Amino acid sequence: MAFTSQYFTADTHFGHALMLKDRPFSTTNEMDRHLIDSWNSVVRDGDIVWHLGDFSYHDEARTKSIFSQLKGRKRLVLGNHDLDNRGDVRKSIASLAWDQEPTHYAECKQDGERVIMNHYAQRTWSASVHGSWHLYGHSHARLPAYGRSRDCGVDCPDLGFTPASFRALTASMRDAEVVA
Template structure:
């Protein structure tokens, strides 16, 4: 079982394509690419923590897309996740829904929140803060690493439009590798 993180998917959201300079002609193309990229990486037994902003649409659209994504899903609410509070949303699509969480994967503590935090629990003890919200690109994560700041934007805009694994984040911060490991770990059908 692998652990993945992602954020800021914004399924069905036309304006995010222009706002975040995404390489798609429309929401339908973006949705298809995000689903394919996710399912190419994530296996059915993997865990995926979504750090907010699944979709601006309602419960029906959220359920439609979430049911196509592999893995056990956890939601850290973002500012565009109102669907999660709608009575018609099938809550069983997530293991849990929270505003904030702290988890440990292997020996690495992770602090999960949709928004970037200046200092977090474990800031001085090697905890890595994962967030979304800002629609940063890879240079943001590189800058944080260069400054010794263990803060990482897991949003799709900063990670090739796909979830990023805990192992990749650990290697990014804690190894002498020149680049993060790549590779297609998963692959499942829904």
């Protein structure tokens, strides 16, 4: 049996022209291609990728085309742009072959530790007083890490538009715990 890695990312916003304002791309096509290539540079076919919201702003056909180009078993924690004005999952998102049904909240274990995932940053989260970790998106790197909570979105300078492993995401936070 092959080893399965898990990765975390958020806020790809495939096709969302407003993202070009703060990203180093000239067009959404250029941005989309870079995000797809960056994703596939680390993720293998059997790996799990937790996407913590705001996956795509494209129509159903283009979103499906991008989704099919991305390696791995994809799981979605819903973000505000994944929902329509009524709060329902947008058709272009719901129609994709997610590894699990998209949800507003998820948990997993990494290296024996509990990881809480939401699209939004939380000041406290499930089991935060017992050492759990919290990963989120939405803030586009505008919020600093807080305790054991951090943004894992593609806009974070240390992530380079690429999904990251739990160890990579928490390394500097662990170093800060040792110093404190």
